[in-house]
Amino acid sequence: AQKITQTQPGMFVQEKEAVTLDCTYDTSDQSYGLFWYKQPSSGEMIFLIYQGSYDEQNATEGRYSLNFQKARKSANLVISASQLGDSAMYFCAMREGNRNTGGFKTIFGAGTRLFVKA
Amino acid sequence: GAVVSQHPSRVICKSGTSVKIECRSLDFQATTMFWYRQFPKQSLMLMATSNEGSKATYEQGVEKDKFLINHASLTLSTLTVTSAHPEDSSFYICSAVLLSSTDTQYFGPGTRLTVL
Numbered sequence: 001a002q003k004i005t006q007t008q009p010g011m012f013v014q015e016k017e018a019v020t021l022d023c024t025y026d027t028s029d030q031s032y033g034l035f036w037y038k039q040p041s042s043g044e045m046i047f048l049i050y051q052g053s054y055d056e057q058n059a060t061e062g063r064y065s066l067n068f069q070k071a072r073k074s075a076n077l078v079i080s081a082s083q084l085g086d087s088a089m090y091f092c093a094m095r096e097g098n099r100n101t102g103g104f105k106t107i108f109g110a111g112t113r114l115f116v117k118a
Numbered sequence: 119g120a121v122v123s124q125h126p127s128r129v130i131c132k133s134g135t136s137v138k139i140e141c142r143s144l145d146f147q148a149t150t151m152f153w154y155r156q157f158p159k160q161s162l163m164l165m166a167t168s169n170e171g172s173k174a175t176y177e178q179g180v181e182k183d184k185f186l187i188n189h190a191s192l193t194l195s196t197l198t199v200t201s202a203h204p205e206d207s208s209f210y211i212c213s214a215v216l217l218s219s220t221d222t223q224y225f226g227p228g229t230r231l232t233v234l
Contacts, residue, residue: 033220043209045162045225047120052220091161095221104150104215106223108162 003027004094004109012115013082020067021077021112023092029053033095034075035106036066040088048090051075079114087116121145122214124226131202132234139197139229141212147192148214152223153185156209168195202233 005024013019025034034051051059051066059066067076079086092109121144131137141151149170154162166187167175174187184206186198195214199206209230213223 035222037225043156043211043228043230045211045213045228047222047224050220050222095223104221105164105167106152107164110161 003107004092006092006109006112008112009110010113010115012117013079013086015084015116015118016081018078018080019082019114021079021090021092021114022074023076023109024072024074025092025094026073027094027096029096034066034068035093035095036064036075036077037091037093037108038086038088039091039111045091049077082116084116084118087114089113120216120222120224122212122224122226124212124229126229127227128230128232130232130234133203134201137199137202137231139199139210139212139231141195141197141214141226143193143214143216143224146214146216148195148216149192150215151189151195152213152215153187153195153197154211154213156211156228158209162211165197199231202231204233207231207233 003026032053036048038046049059049061049064049066051068058068063080065078089111091111093106095106097104123142125140151168153165156162164177165180168187168189170189176182189195209228211228213225
């Protein structure tokens, strides 16, 4: 069963506007981590932001913020003031398990391609 | 910080040959590294978990004799595609875990393998 769901295959946003990329997840673990990565056309995966399952506040990193709604199991990425360089593929990911108990694994969603229009 | 390199970035080989891809964590030690495969316009597919000093853990459906993984040191993991065939052509990307409160994975730039 798919554990990370990104329902938007593609999104368009006007430069300087904000955009929200959706992500829902499914897990029975109490402790887990949620990540967002950006993959430009060059192929590299760039870490953007992290949210721990026990974190009470939404994570923020510069123009990126994570709208974490635990009860809904959603972890949407908000990009403010979009720039042309933000055009890329964005992946939501969830880490289950931990290095102490084993089964340390990260699962990725299908991704959302973001197009920023000038 | 948290830089991961991968070499080579691009390789073209003949069918039947073996190809070795290196993944290095440059400024941190990584007891755990992961190897992924990515097909065009698709997500990352986890192939195996590479643990320093022990055998790799392969995901279901991944042939361990086909994709040999060696994690010889705290900064280096290698993936060898043995007897490569055209269907092995893909984008291979590694990641290394920076042990911290978040245990974030940092990715290498990827290796594009083309088997003729």
